Amino acid sequence: MKRFFLYLTALMILSLPVSSALALTKIMIIGDSLSAGYGLKQAQSWVKLLQNKYDETDKPIELFNMSVSGQTTDNALLKIAKQLEVNTPTHVLIELGGNDGLRGFPVKRIKENLIELVSQSQTAGAKVAIMQVAIPPNLGPRYTEMFSNTFVDVANKTGSFKMPFFMNQIADKPALMQNDNLHPNDEAQPLIRDIMEKQIDEWLTSNQ
Secondary structure, eight states: OHHHHHHHHHHHHHHSOHHHHSOOEEEEEEEOHHHHTTTSOGGGSHHHHHHHHHHHTTOOEEEEEOOOTTOOHHHHHHHHHHHHHHHOOSEEEEEOOHHHHHTTOOHHHHHHHHHHHHHHHHHTTOEEEEEOOOOOGGGOHHHHHHHHHHHHHHHHHHTOEEEOOGGGGTTTOGGGBOTTSSSBOTTTHHHHHHHHHHHHHHHHTSOO
C-alpha cells in the first residue's frame, strides 16, 4: 500500500506543468513611470510583455509590478513593508531614484532611502538588484556624478546586484521615445523586454 501511494505521488508530480514542478521565482519590481508603463496600455508595458514571454515558455518566473508613475524613494519606503508581506518575493528589483534626482533631492537622502529599501527586502528573505538609474545633467556635473555614484555605493554596501539602466539603449533614439522625451513609447517596450530578460537572467544566475 505504501509503495502504491509513493507511485501515485510521483505520477502527480510528473503530470504537473514544468512551471509548477520547479521552484517559482517571484520578482517584485519597485519602480517609477519607466516600469509602470506611463502613457501606454498595461498590455503594452515591458513588464507585462516579459511576463507573457515567461508564461509562453513555461519559465517559472512571476513578476509583481509595484511601479508607480512619479514614485520616489520616499514614497516607496512608505509601502514596501506591506508589499513584501503580501507578495513574499524571492527577489526584488529596485528601479528608483530618477524622480528624486530630477527634483534635486539631496543625494545623501536618496542613498539612505535606497539602502533602507534594500535592507527591508533582504530582511524579508529576498535577493535584491539595484538599477543604475541616470538623469539628465540639468543640475550640473557635480550633482550628476554624485547621483550616479549613489547606486554603485548602495550595491557595494548592501551586496546587491547592480543592474544597467535599460534606458541607456533607448533614450538616445527619438523614434523610441514619447513626445515628452522622457518616457519610452510602445515601440520601445519589446526592446526593453528583451534587454530586461537578459539582465534578469544574469542576475538570477549570479551569486547576488
